[in-house]
Amino acid sequence: MNSFVENCGDPIRCIGQKFRQARITRGYTQEELADKAGFHRTYVGVVERGEKNISIVNCYRLARALEISMSELFTGIEYLVEQE
């Protein structure tokens, strides 16, 4: 599942890329996902670009909308963050 996610460097960007990867894998546009999760249509793009240190509840809401477990979403995140 990590082919999308390159050297993202910090948790916010890496988590953003993980969300992007899960969204694309499930065939949603950013707007469709935002709508499904009850967010403004631009919110998903902001998260995916790592521009926002989102809250744990919003993270949970996005994961539920993507029908991915938080555990799966965060798999390997430490490795991605700490890659040189």
Add this chain to the structure above:
Amino acid sequence: MNSFVENCGDPIRCIGQKFRQARITRGYTQEELADKAGFHRTYVGVVERGEKNISIVNCYRLARALEISMSELFTGIEYLVEQE
């Protein structure tokens, strides 16, 4: 690992209990963990009681200080949140 965590009801409280469980399992006091993660000594108590919708970066910092992966920390969180 879920014996500590009862009917917590919402993501913030369930995640707080998961942190508490991991901290106790590793033998830290709240102050020791806060110090290790670089937070004010009362922050860990606030998180564990589910009083704060913490950011994903602070969640990551606490998990690293506990030497637990985010994936392990969040294992089963959906089940806990959605228990009746």
